[in-house]
Amino acid sequence: MAMRIIIDAFGGDHAPEEILKGCRMAADELGVQIILTGRENEIQEAAKRLELNISDFEIIDCPDIVTMEDEAVDVARRLKNSSMAVGMRALVEGKGDAFASAGNSGAMVAGATLIVKRIKGVKRVGFAPLLPKSEGFFMLCDSGANVECTPPMLEQFGLMGSVYMKKVMGVEDPRVCLLNNGTEEHKGTELYREAYKLLSEREDIRFVGNLEGRDIPHDGAEVVVCDGFTGNIFLKTYEGVAMALMDKIKGVFTKNLVNKLAASVVYNDMKALKKSMDYNEYGGAPILGCSKPVFKIHGSAKAKTVKSAIGLCMKYAETNIVEEIAKAVQK
């Protein structure tokens, strides 16, 4: 039987059109069974407009939509009939193998905790996007779900990230580090010093110690662990600096005709470079630690990104890492 992925048709900047197109691509290319949640009539109308055959998709009709302005916890209360909440309940009920949405991140985290629920022993779910580094990519956990953290939470982020990178991303023996203000063991706040101890004592992960912000973009580690406040600052600075610099380079290349000619020569290489720096390439972020696979697709995702996110969801579900995380946190 084909794997079944539940998709929120009304999450993200380009819903429902790009979501539907991405789902069509995934069904055709990856052989996955798509289950959509959302307003059925609007989904059918959009498919008609796009001349997209979605007769093989299952649709769970529901009236509400979680917007970017909604409070995160509303997904489990006021908005329990939203495409996001209904999708999560369908996941819990076993109607699909994974759930993905490009909607409100905070609501995704709240829903993962309140509706899908955490794996037994997991203290908090972690929001864990993949980011590009000089060679390949790394996972940042937590990147914003938990503003206040305790040392055992950071320990679990390291564990869960390591399992995910190994099983889903195929990284052999991933290196795990703490993001800190220096490499020495005693660096950082009490939280980081305690987390350092806990992570060093684990034999089931490859802890490489503290790394500084400047080491991460180079080839430092595959799993970068920190609290959600620091992770959010890091993530957005990472993105912001790269974008500001690419804008400036664009300025150089469009300055005058001669520069434009030069730009045309390196155009393909620069495009490849830009792509290698674009974290949208990795489709999104798993929410680690919930009892069934929940995946956040980038809010700005278009069809192709939706398709790759669905591909990652399938791997997330088929590799059974939920069980592996459950075992690891018991130790």
Next chain:
Amino acid sequence: MAMRIIIDAFGGDHAPEEILKGCRMAADELGVQIILTGRENEIQEAAKRLELNISDFEIIDCPDIVTMEDEAVDVARRLKNSSMAVGMRALVEGKGDAFASAGNSGAMVAGATLIVKRIKGVKRVGFAPLLPKSEGFFMLCDSGANVECTPPMLEQFGLMGSVYMKKVMGVEDPRVCLLNNGTEEHKGTELYREAYKLLSEREDIRFVGNLEGRDIPHDGAEVVVCDGFTGNIFLKTYEGVAMALMDKIKGVFTKNLVNKLAASVVYNDMKALKKSMDYNEYGGAPILGCSKPVFKIHGSAKAKTVKSAIGLCMKYAETNIVEEIAKAVQK
């Protein structure tokens, strides 16, 4: 009478040679009186090797050097006869108008606190480098001196940064923001929520609220306030991402002969771009809140950077911002 700046001849990666050359340039071009601290015989030998006339420099002979491996507080105890500690005591005794060193940052902060001492009412000194943004530059305070902070400390960082940007850097009505994980008032930890309240209540600064990591490289604010742990992560990520990206661009431009030709066309523009992104251009970082001007020169500074740092020291001393900060923190 010429302004007198005390310089640690043995701080930084290129001491004493580049320090001496920078001091010579400053004396010639800025009309400043240089007072050096350090091993006099080695200073004289270096000057001889460099064929540099330093007969107009005053030298305070002292035997020790603070290295990068020394503990910060040692500057006031075990290493009280180091070029850094001796320079700071000379500043306290009124032998010069400001003190600058390219040595160990932690020791600079400890010495500023323990030897030069804080301005009455200032809770902690702040380490405050200037960084490039899309237009101009901004100050980051604190960038690592204080790993643990309280809300009134963040309030004072905003105040002191605002005074410095106005008086020394000539920015009219500088915007002050908190670096946070979202723009809404309630974002961040308790520390940030409390600091937000304190900063909003001040009428003597232009507080523009919370900014995210991605907004800062664009034209967000001239003074970015945060705790030293977060500031250090931010600073090093800022630097690390920019460097990693410039490396990749270099890779594109040297890939083959055709790309090299294209590179030669935009060479000057790219060089100007690289310079505009290089935070070394701004010479270093004032240590804000100590009772006399103390300035950290970049550790990797060469002569030209040393000269511009001395220029900033002169402004730091002549604009009398120490008194202005003293007044502001009383309010």
